[in-house]
Amino acid sequence: MSNIRITILGAGLVGNVIAADLAGDFSVTVADIDQTALDKLGHIKGIKTIRADLSLLSSLCSAVKDADIVVGSLPGSMGYLTIKALIPLKKDIVDISFFPEDPFSLDAPAAENNITVITDCGVAPGMGNIILGYHSSTMKVDSFSCYVGGLPVVREWPWEYRAVFSPSDVIEEYTRKARYLENGRLVVREAMSDPELIYFDGIGSLEAWNSDGLRTLLKTMKVPNMIEKTMRYPGTTEYLRVLRQAGFFSSHHVEIGGNLIRPVDLTARLLFPAWELKPGEEDFTAMRIIITGSEHATGKNAGSSGNIPSVNKKKFVWDLLDRYDRPSATTSMARTTGYTCTAAVHLLANGMAGRKGLCPPEYLGENSENFNFIMRHLNDRGVQYRLTESRL
Amino acid sequence: MSNIRITILGAGLVGNVIAADLAGDFSVTVADIDQTALDKLGHIKGIKTIRADLSLLSSLCSAVKDADIVVGSLPGSMGYLTIKALIPLKKDIVDISFFPEDPFSLDAPAAENNITVITDCGVAPGMGNIILGYHSSTMKVDSFSCYVGGLPVVREWPWEYRAVFSPSDVIEEYTRKARYLENGRLVVREAMSDPELIYFDGIGSLEAWNSDGLRTLLKTMKVPNMIEKTMRYPGTTEYLRVLRQAGFFSSHHVEIGGNLIRPVDLTARLLFPAWELKPGEEDFTAMRIIITGSEHATGKNAGSSGNIPSVNKKKFVWDLLDRYDRPSATTSMARTTGYTCTAAVHLLANGMAGRKGLCPPEYLGENSENFNFIMRHLNDRGVQYRLTESRL
Numbered sequence: 001m002s003n004i005r006i007t008i009l010g011a012g013l014v015g016n017v018i019a020a021d022l023a024g025d026f027s028v029t030v031a032d033i034d035q036t037a038l039d040k041l042g043h044i045k046g047i048k049t050i051r052a053d054l055s056l057l058s059s060l061c062s063a064v065k066d067a068d069i070v071v072g073s074l075p076g077s078m079g080y081l082t083i084k085a086l087i088p089l090k091k092d093i094v095d096i097s098f099f100p101e102d103p104f105s106l107d108a109p110a111a112e113n114n115i116t117v118i119t120d121c122g123v124a125p126g127m128g129n130i131i132l133g134y135h136s137s138t139m140k141v142d143s144f145s146c147y148v149g150g151l152p153v154v155r156e157w158p159w160e161y162r163a164v165f166s167p168s169d170v171i172e173e174y175t176r177k178a179r180y181l182e183n184g185r186l187v188v189r190e191a192m193s194d195p196e197l198i199y200f201d202g203i204g205s206l207e208a209w210n211s212d213g214l215r216t217l218l219k220t221m222k223v224p225n226m227i228e229k230t231m232r233y234p235g236t237t238e239y240l241r242v243l244r245q246a247g248f249f250s251s252h253h254v255e256i257g258g259n260l261i262r263p264v265d266l267t268a269r270l271l272f273p274a275w276e277l278k279p280g281e282e283d284f285t286a287m288r289i290i291i292t293g294s295e296h297a298t299g300k301n302a303g304s305s306g307n308i309p310s311v312n313k314k315k316f317v318w319d320l321l322d323r324y325d326r327p328s329a330t331t332s333m334a335r336t337t338g339y340t341c342t343a344a345v346h347l348l349a350n351g352m353a354g355r356k357g358l359c360p361p362e363y364l365g366e367n368s369e370n371f372n373f374i375m376r377h378l379n380d381r382g383v384q385y386r387l388t389e390s391r392l
Numbered sequence: 393m394s395n396i397r398i399t400i401l402g403a404g405l406v407g408n409v410i411a412a413d414l415a416g417d418f419s420v421t422v423a424d425i426d427q428t429a430l431d432k433l434g435h436i437k438g439i440k441t442i443r444a445d446l447s448l449l450s451s452l453c454s455a456v457k458d459a460d461i462v463v464g465s466l467p468g469s470m471g472y473l474t475i476k477a478l479i480p481l482k483k484d485i486v487d488i489s490f491f492p493e494d495p496f497s498l499d500a501p502a503a504e505n506n507i508t509v510i511t512d513c514g515v516a517p518g519m520g521n522i523i524l525g526y527h528s529s530t531m532k533v534d535s536f537s538c539y540v541g542g543l544p545v546v547r548e549w550p551w552e553y554r555a556v557f558s559p560s561d562v563i564e565e566y567t568r569k570a571r572y573l574e575n576g577r578l579v580v581r582e583a584m585s586d587p588e589l590i591y592f593d594g595i596g597s598l599e600a601w602n603s604d605g606l607r608t609l610l611k612t613m614k615v616p617n618m619i620e621k622t623m624r625y626p627g628t629t630e631y632l633r634v635l636r637q638a639g640f641f642s643s644h645h646v647e648i649g650g651n652l653i654r655p656v657d658l659t660a661r662l663l664f665p666a667w668e669l670k671p672g673e674e675d676f677t678a679m680r681i682i683i684t685g686s687e688h689a690t691g692k693n694a695g696s697s698g699n700i701p702s703v704n705k706k707k708f709v710w711d712l713l714d715r716y717d718r719p720s721a722t723t724s725m726a727r728t729t730g731y732t733c734t735a736a737v738h739l740l741a742n743g744m745a746g747r748k749g750l751c752p753p754e755y756l757g758e759n760s761e762n763f764n765f766i767m768r769h770l771n772d773r774g775v776q777y778r779l780t781e782s783r784l
Contacts, residue, residue, distance in 0.1 A: 014664055050540055141647040158634040201413040213422050242550040242631045248640070359477035 002026055004349045007067035009054055010080060011037040013165055013277070014122070014341075015073035016094060017334035020063065021342045021381070022071075023047050026349065031063035034288050054078070057085055067091055071341060071373060074098065075166040087113050094344045096122040096337055098169045101174065103358055111357030118359045121344045122337035123285060123320075124148035125215050126361050127385075130374060131289050131318055132221060133365025138344070139314065140222045141293035147198050147208045148287040149231025150179050150333040152277070153324070158235040162277040164333030168268060169246065170275065173230060174240050175249050178210035179218060180227040186218070192237050192244070196229075200286045202321060206231040214359035231286060277331065282324035284333040289318040292392060313392035336383055343377040394418055396741045399473060401446055403429040405557055405669070406488060406514070406733075409726035411733045413773070414463075415439050418741065423455035446470065449477055459483055461740050463733060467558040468492065479505050486736045487738035488729055490561040492568065495608060495750055503749030510751045513736045514729035515677060515712075516540035518753050519777075520620065521683050522732070522766060523710055525615060525757025531706065533615045533685035537602045539590050541623025542725040545674040545716070552625040555667040556675050556725030558662060562667065563700040565622060565639045568630050570602035571610060572590035572619040578610070582628050584636070588621075591680045594713060596624040608752035623678060635659065661712050669723065672714035677724040684784060705784035710777050717774070722740040728775055734771040 004026050008019050011032035019030045023044050031050040032038050037048040052059040056077060064070050064086060072082055072095035079097025087109045088092055096120065103119045110117040113222045120126055128146040135141055152162040163170045178189050213228030234380040241251060246269045253260040277283065295312045322332045344361070345368055353362055364370045375385065396418050397722065400411050403424035410540045411422045415436050423442040424430050430441040433665045443449040447470060456462050456478060457490055464474055464487035469491025487510065493513045504511040512518055522537040527533055544554040554711060555562045570581050605620030640659045645652040687704045714724045736753070739745040739762055747755055756762045767777065 018693060093453070158637055237632045239631065245550055246666065254658070254661055256653050256661060261648050261651060261653055261658065263658060263662060266646070266653065266655060267649060269646055269653060274638065 002349060004068045005029070005066050006069050006071060006345060007031060007064045008071040008073060009060070009072060010073035011041065011049070012073060012075075013331060014118065014334045014338045015071075016040055016340050017338040018071055018073060018345075019047055019083075020044050021338060022131075022345060025346070028066065029063070031059075034114065054082065060085055063088065064089060064091060066236055069345055071095070072097055073239055073341070073343060076172055080106075083117060083119070084109070087115065087117065090115055092116045092118075092348045094121050094277040094341055094348065095121070096126070096341050098166075098172060100172070103360065104219060107358035114176065114356055116348060116353055116356055116359050118348070118353065118361065120215055120343050120345050121361050123150075123317055123340055124228070124235045124287060125213055126340045127287070127320075127339065128164040128213070128289055129361035130365035131145075131377055131385075132217060132291065133362030134368065135291050135293065135316060135372040136221060136223065136362070137327070137368070139293040139295045141221070143225035143290070143292045144217070144221070144223050144227070145225075145290045146213065146228045146287070147206075147284070147289075148213070148228070149180040149206055149208075150283060150285045151206075151233060151337075153282040153284060155233055158236065158239050159271075160236045161275060162281065163272065163275040164277060164283050164284060164331050165337070166273055167272045171249055171264060171268065172314055173211050174244060178212045178228075179214060180210065181214075181218065181223065181225055182227075184224040189269070192241050194229075197234060197235060198288065200319075200321060203284065203286055205234055206286065207234040207237055217362060219359070220360055221360050224260075237372070240246045250367075280329065282326075283331045283333055284324065285320060285322045285336045287318070287336075290315045291318075315390045315392050317385060317388040317390075318385050319388070320383070321389070322383050325382070335381065336352075339378050339381045339383055340374070343374040346377065347373060393739060396460045397421070397477065398461050398463060398737060399423060399456045400465060401452075402461075402465035403433060403441070403457065404465060404467075405632055405723060406726045406730045407463070408432055409722055409730040410463055410733050410737075411439055411497065412436050412720075413730060414737060417738070421459065423451075423489055446474065451482065452477055456481060456483060457477070461737055464489055464592055465733070465738060468561040468564055474500075475509060475511070476501070479507065479509065482507055483734075484508045484526070484740045486510045486513050486733055486740065488518070488733050490517075490558070490564060492564070495556040495752065496611060496622070498713065499750035508739070508740060508745055508748055508751050510736050510745065510753065511751050511757070512607055513733050515531045515542075515604055515725070515732055516620070516679060518729065518732045519679070519712075520605070520681055521609055521753035522757035522763065522778075524609060524615070524618075525754030526760065527683050527685065527708060528613060528615065528754070529758040529760070531685040531687045533613070533683055535613050535617035535682070535684045536609070536613070536619070537617075538605065538620045538679070539598075539618070539623055539683045540605070541598055541600075541680075542675060542677045542728075543598075543625065543667070544625070545676060547625055548675040549629065550631050551663075551666060552628045553667060554669040554673065554675060555664065556669060556723050557729070559664045559667055563641055563656060563660065565603050566636060568604045570604045570620075571606060572602065572615055573606075573610065573615070574619075576616040583635055585622075587629065589626060590623060590680065592680075592713060595676065595678055597626055598678065599626040599629055601629055607639070612754050613750060672721065674718075675723050677712060677714045677717065678679040679710070679712040679728075681708075683708045683710075692771060705780045707784050709780040709782075711780070712775070712777050714775050718730060728770075731770050731773045731775055732766070735766040738769065739765060 029048040076098035079099035080101035150164045208229035211230035421440040468490035470493035472493035542556045600621035603622035647747045
């Protein structure tokens, strides 16, 4: 066990799994406002818990004061401001929150403080970035498509869904406009638009629709075609489109009987209990990443035409089907997201994630040593990405 | 023009059409809290308007003080209490509101005051009752099925619906448990249950589902099989089932940011504008009533077997397809509901609706003279019920 001390902010569905995974190798502290969430860590030896309202700067600073590395696993609404507040404290940060703000505004402050801030470091965003970063370092990538869904095994009408991470971030997925690149041109579409069916062995057909998952890739990658889609059981997204169309996801106040309320707050109040993963309820994570591009063949792999180097057009398909872990009662979403995050923590602890400033996950993947480390780390924990490579 | 004075309570979508229809024959006063609604009657000669909060007893009494007959066309939430308050004033009443209370509790007070109170006197409830009353007076009815829907011609996702009467009563239709009779046994089912497709010439397939439209018929008729279903465009009701399942129609208060609000109030706030019939927007009313039963043949129609009178099993299908009236810009729902109501007003004015106390519409239909009067009255206004009779 190293002497490095990690503080994890947020003891939620994923934060607790991150804590458990890191506890064997580091000195781990977990802070959350919710004592019940913290109590779930009580059985794990060596984890220190702090009950604290992390929206208060003083509590936040106090929670991380002994940490060498901070892990942010707070809801998206808190993520950005938390990182911003932490940067002057000069601690490396790995964050998994789906915050709406521009992470590049964190780059200069992080660089000035000589620290590394790794954002979006989950399964999606996260692993999609890492895999694209990896390929883009060895080939000219033409297109990147990422399909991802975290779903319950048992389907209950009408949502056939459980929030396997912060439920307010789930609603964000349904409302935040989706951005993708088509022939180098930015396209902005409604969330949940352009549904298409995708088949997964062992799962069946899922419906994939536009979500705003590219994030930093839109800035860091020079790939002309990039798209990210979220998957749900077919038909269920129509109900969400109806709720959005009717205004139930609106955050504009309306007056009801003299009180000003935001429709989304009532919707959250009604839907979050229905979306709650019950104890022992099983989920899975399905992901398919399709990357096409061209490698310049050199040396003995060069084409027979002599002077003109041949171009190998290739297609790489990465498939993930990860399931709930029964022995440890760990959701697949917490496994796939949390272990990506803990891989990054190890890279930081080992001094491998060299870049100071903002380090989106694609920068980790660009380094093949880091990429291989992450894949091994995930594989050791049973999260297995299967690669199919073909010529085009 | 008679000297009889009519006060209409409620200048809504239907109330205003009732007022316009009665204005030629009677002295008409219309009362409503909404001046804008009253202003729409400004162009009709001889209609007096009163702006008044009819939920206040003093305003209500003042609005009806000169009336011989009162027409109630208020939202269902106000209907029952209004009638109850009016009974001691000894004025005959025709009401069209979809109120949830038991109308039979009005029978004794109305009879004691020697007045006639006709409730549910629209198209449905209303015409279904009148037609069943008519047949039940001449045959032993085995079954009664009533399918009815008032829909916009132009279908807009997701609801493909406009509220052609009080929108709060529309939500009532989606939440109030539906009662029907099967082999003499009362069955209580969720509203919107047991969807089935019904085809209408010129309209296409509609989806019919259980609604609580039998009302007084459950008590007044000795018919072993009776059911009433509401119709919508296929698929659209699923969204309403989802809203109900999620709790958006609940009238139980929930606390949102320190304020107690009823989800249904927010839902109404968001959906009513989307359900609003725009000026000039066209609707239609589709209704199909199927009645089966047996007539005892007598005299020369008797069977050839001599002593044993033969039984004629018959089926009567009444079809209505009424459309928006362009010249007068009158919705079909206002036509079909309002003109049923004005027929009853004429019966009262002519002294033809004899029963004192509660007089649900089926009691009007049991008298063939009244039945024929109502059918003629509707036909004169272009509301045409088509009868198909067959032997079983």
